Each structure stands twice: as structure tokens, then as C-alpha cells.
Amino acid sequence: MHPHHSGPDPGRASPGTPPLPPAVAERLRPGAPELARRLADAIRAHVPAYSGPADEPKGTAIRHAAEAAVGLFLDRITDPAASGHRACDVHLRIGRHERETGHGLDSLQAAYRVGTRFAWRWVMRAGRQAEFPAAVFAHLADLTLDVADELVTTAVGGYREAGESPESRRRRLLHVLLDEPAAAPAIIAVFAARAAWLVPEVATPVAITGEVSFATPAPSADVLAELDIVRPRLIVPGEADDERLDSIRAALPGAQLAVGPTVPLGRLGSALRWTYHALEMRDEPLVMVEDHLPEVLVRADRALGAHLRDRLLRPMRTFTESRRHRQLETLRAWLDLRGDVPEMAARLAIHPQTVRYRVRQLQQLYGMQMAGSAGRLELELGLLTGSGDTAAADAPDRTLP
Incomplete structure (x- = not known):
């Protein structure tokens, strides 16, 4: 499902809070099969679009999605960076299928709301029985919401993808990459797979002004471009070397370019802001932001x-x-x-x-x-x-x- 890549696993979540002791997950893990089954039952009972017998294809798909979600939740208890690839793949397919079968997005989102509420009530009951301290409950609450948010974002993305053009998918990926705070690597990997974009370890933002034709295509197939906006921009995978810059300048002959620093994907949004500052400071055809970082620093505030x-x-x-x-x-x-x-x-x-x-x-x-x-x-x-x-x-x- 995901493109090959170099560098760190793009399906690994960014560690947030420190991991909990393994004993917490071990106390919850024996009840995981029951949680997944009852979670799927709750969705079928409370969301009319998903009603029906548990052994029909629709019921089986809901159970598989619940099992993937519960598995990811338990893995993240002890390893906040546990890979979300498998769970995201399952939920991406759920979203795509819902669009292809004509179901509304409201029903899909309602299913995740029901599932999240049910999962948290189950964790609360199991935690009380295990006599978890308050700090553990707070951590589990955050984790429940984080995993739910990651999976519903993936499913909604899959739903929208089913009706999107290839160019729309690439543009949506560009927006995800520039989000602040940064999107989780697993989410980036899902959107990248939909856009057929190989996930690099680092990338380079480019800010553009001047004579830019909105009909101009991206300078090359692996460059993400958004040119038909007031502040056009590009994302170049990896470093923007001389050969790459020559191709960009050839594609945009009347434009002024500011080439940002090459950064990990999680810092692309910040790097693009720095790049726009450099573009405002320098009246030159090509501005390399790395050459003006102190000036960018004081201009940023x-x-x-x-x-x-x-x-x-x-x-x-x-x-x-x-x-x-x-x-x-x-x-x-x-x-x-x-x-x-x-x-x-x-x-x-x-x-x-x-x-x-x-x-x-x-x-x-x-x-x-x-x-x-x-x-x-x-x-x-x-x-x-x-x-x-x-x-x-x-x-x-x-x-x-």
C-alpha cells in the first residue's frame, strides 16, 4: 500500500508523552478481542448505515477495522512510536469503500464517534478494575483520542480520495506536509501513497513570486506544486541541487524563487515561512535561504x-x-x-x-x-x-x- 522510501519508517508516530510501563498494556491486552467485538457491535447498533449481521461482509469489515484500532492503541501504550501502517491501511480502505458504495461521509464520521466513546468507556472500566492511578488514566485518555484522530483522518482521507483527481491528491498531500503542528508520519505516509509520492527523509520548500502562469505544470513529476494561489509554492523531495533548481527556473522563467533549507518533513511548514520571509527581504531572481538565516531570524518576529x-x-x-x-x-x-x-x-x-x-x-x-x-x-x-x-x-x- 505504501511507496518504498529511504530513511526512517514513515508509518511511525512521533513520540509524544513518554511510554507507560508494560504492565499497563498487559493488564488491558487480554480484553482486547472482547473490546474489538463489542466496539464493532456498538457501531452496527448505533449507526444505521452499518446495521446488519456481524457475519456479512460489512460486519466483517467493521470488526477488522476495530481489531486494527485496538491493536494500535495497545502497541502505542508502551511504544509511542509504534508503526501505524497496518491500521491506517485498513481504515484507508474503509473510507474508500464507503465513497465507492455511495454512503455519506456523515455516517463514516458518526461511526468513529461511537467507536471512540465506547472504547474510552471500556478503558475506564478496565482501568478501575486494575486500580490504575489517575496519571495513567490521563495518559490513556490522550492516547485514545490520538489514535482515534489518526484513524478517522485516514478514513476520511480515503473517502475523499475516491472522488479526487491525481492532481487533487498531490495538492492535498502538499497541504498535509505543510500543516502546523506537523501531521503524524503515518498520516503523511497514507496521503503520500494516495498521491503516488515516494516519501523522502527530508524535503525543501520553495516560495515563488513574480510572473507565474497558473497553468504551469510542476517542474518534474516528484515535485509537489501549488501555483494557482496568491503565494505559489513547491515542495522538492530531498535537497534542491543545481540540476533541480535549473529545471525549476526553466519551468518558471519569469518568477523569483526563494529556496528554503532542507529539513525533515515535520519542519516543512516552518521552513516555508522562513522562505517567504527571505523572498520579501531580497529582490533577487534566486534567494538561498541558508545564506540569510540570521536576517530571516530577526525578520520572522x-x-x-x-x-x-x-x-x-x-x-x-x-x-x-x-x-x-x-x-x-x-x-x-x-x-x-x-x-x-x-x-x-x-x-x-x-x-x-x-x-x-x-x-x-x-x-x-x-x-x-x-x-x-x-x-x-x-x-x-x-x-x-x-x-x-x-x-x-x-x-x-x-x-x-
Whole structure:
């Protein structure tokens, strides 16, 4: 059911809370067959679309789905990263079958609501008999809801998939990959299988602006694309090497691209946000976000960036624009060149004595901030937050060198 892949098992859940002691699962496991049977009976009794004898094909399918759900729940008690592939496959098929046979989505979702309520009541009774402490009950409650959510998401996805075009499946996968918080690897694997997309260990987001035709197809078959929106984007499996970037630029000749960092799938949503920030900062045909991470960092929180900028400029509030520009330019050179006066003089095209004069002024303005690494870092971040207010005035200021 799932595509071959390299890297970690894409059907393994991301560990959340720590595992419970094995004794908890062992106390519940003997009752698992009864739980699955009674859970299936409850669904057939309370959801009219699934009524009928337990030994008919519909009843058998419901029982198999219940057994897979209970098995996954018990496995996750002691191993939060236990694979959900088998259970997700079963529930994916359930969702597909419901769409193909003409049943409504409401009945499918109602079945999961009934099953979740019944399963939790059963766990409560079994836990009381085993005299589980309150902390274990809380953990089991969270686990019950997590497993139910994972499986109903998979089943509803299968239901919708049965009526979707291949392009719609790829777009839905792109949305799942960019979800924040990140979707569980087992869910990603299900959507990837439906879209015939090989699940990589890492991927690279690409943000796009400029001349983009909404009718343009994806640059290559394994690239997930959404171009007919206000902020077009791509997901490239693996790293976006030179060959890959050349093909993307050839497919989008009038576009400006920002290529994000290559990250694990669980961080794609965050990486795309960073990539959009880089796209806004740089007016270049191709922006590599990895080359501008400090600037992206301060731009990602605009309020914090503005505060850092205010702190940087506060000691210069009485300066004219051109004088402030010269001092900021000198500060940037001082930080970049670690105070090397001859190198600073060469960069700024001024006399070394003028450099020393300006540096003494900076030391008077910023004091100990220039002496410590934390203070220097803050100054650098402040310089990165903006450049528009550092432009020199047309008329030169002759009051100080």
C-alpha cells in the first residue's frame, strides 16, 4: 500500500508523552478481542448505515477495522512510536469503500464517534478494575483520542480520495506536509501513497513570486506544486541541487524563487515561512535561504526586530541622517572585520585616523555592549533588521568626520 522510501519508517508516530510501563498494556491486552467485538457491535447498533449481521461482509469489515484500532492503541501504550501502517491501511480502505458504495461521509464520521466513546468507556472500566492511578488514566485518555484522530483522518482521507483527481491528491498531500503542528508520519505516509509520492527523509520548500502562469505544470513529476494561489509554492523531495533548481527556473522563467533549507518533513511548514520571509527581504531572481538565516531570524518576529532596531538607533536619536548612516556603516565594518582599523579604512575608503575617531564615538554610544559577545550579537541583529533608514542623505553632513 505504501511507496518504498529511504530513511526512517514513515508509518511511525512521533513520540509524544513518554511510554507507560508494560504492565499497563498487559493488564488491558487480554480484553482486547472482547473490546474489538463489542466496539464493532456498538457501531452496527448505533449507526444505521452499518446495521446488519456481524457475519456479512460489512460486519466483517467493521470488526477488522476495530481489531486494527485496538491493536494500535495497545502497541502505542508502551511504544509511542509504534508503526501505524497496518491500521491506517485498513481504515484507508474503509473510507474508500464507503465513497465507492455511495454512503455519506456523515455516517463514516458518526461511526468513529461511537467507536471512540465506547472504547474510552471500556478503558475506564478496565482501568478501575486494575486500580490504575489517575496519571495513567490521563495518559490513556490522550492516547485514545490520538489514535482515534489518526484513524478517522485516514478514513476520511480515503473517502475523499475516491472522488479526487491525481492532481487533487498531490495538492492535498502538499497541504498535509505543510500543516502546523506537523501531521503524524503515518498520516503523511497514507496521503503520500494516495498521491503516488515516494516519501523522502527530508524535503525543501520553495516560495515563488513574480510572473507565474497558473497553468504551469510542476517542474518534474516528484515535485509537489501549488501555483494557482496568491503565494505559489513547491515542495522538492530531498535537497534542491543545481540540476533541480535549473529545471525549476526553466519551468518558471519569469518568477523569483526563494529556496528554503532542507529539513525533515515535520519542519516543512516552518521552513516555508522562513522562505517567504527571505523572498520579501531580497529582490533577487534566486534567494538561498541558508545564506540569510540570521536576517530571516530577526525578520520572522517583526515586533522583536523593530525593538532591536529601536535599541540600536536610540543612542543616535540626535544625529542627522547622514551622520547616523556613517556611524552604522562604521559599526557594521567594525563587527565584520573585528576592529581591524586598516581593513576598515580600506572598506570605508577613509583615513585610518577617521576610523579610530568614529570607533571611539561608537564606544561612547554603546559602551560595554561592544565588549561582550552577547552585546555584539544584539548589535549585529539590529543591523540586520533593516537598511532603509541607513541611507545617506543627499546633502553631506560636515559636522563630524
